[in-house]
Amino acid sequence: MHLTLHLTDRCNLACGYCYASRGQRDMTLETARQAISRCTEGPCGIIFFGGEPLLRQDLIWEVIRWCEDQGPGRFHYKVTTKGTLLDEGFLVEAEK
Numbered sequence: 800m801h802l803t804l805h806l807t808d809r810c811n812l813a814c815g816y817c818y819a820s821r822g823q824r825d826m827t828l829e830t831a832r833q834a835i836s837r838c839t840e841g842p843c844g845i846i847f848f849g850g851e852p853l854l855r856q857d858l859i860w861e862v863i864r865w866c867e868d869q870g871p872g873r874f875h876y877k878v879t880t881k882g883t884l885l886d887e888g889f890l891v892e893a894e895k
Contacts (some may be wrong), residue, residue, distance in 0.1 A: 801844035804831055806858055810850040812881060819890035825855060831862050838874075846877045860892070 808822030835845065845866065849860050859878070865873040 800839055801846060802834060802838060803846040803848050804834060804862070805848050806831075806852045806855040809854050809865045810881075811854060812851070821850075826858065828858060828861050828865070831858070831864060834866065835862070835866060835869075836875075840877065842872075843874050844877065846872055846879060848879045849882065851881060852878055853880050853889070856884075856889060887893060 804826060808820065809823045809825070810817075810819070810821060819847075822837075835843070846861065847855075849855070852859065863874075863876060866876075
């Protein structure tokens with residue numbers, strides 16, 4: 800099973816071809832936990848999506864920590880990003 804979490808409507812770009820509306824809504828950690836709790840069997844993939852999900856790096860790390868507390872190795876993670884906010888700090892942390 801894979802679960803896509805739409806972390807935020809916000810984006811740091813203004814691409815003319817973008818289909819998404821530019822909002823200000825962000826997902827809460829509690830909403831993420833409720834959604835992830837539905838992954839009851841087998842490995843589960845968590846996909847971080849948005850607007851630009853890296854605007855919510857804090858939430859990404861909170862979700863990962865919470866998931867790992869549920870059972871190490873039970874989840875794997877992906878980020879759908881435009882890449883403009885990738886920095887060395889995020890990449891180093893992701894390697895761990």
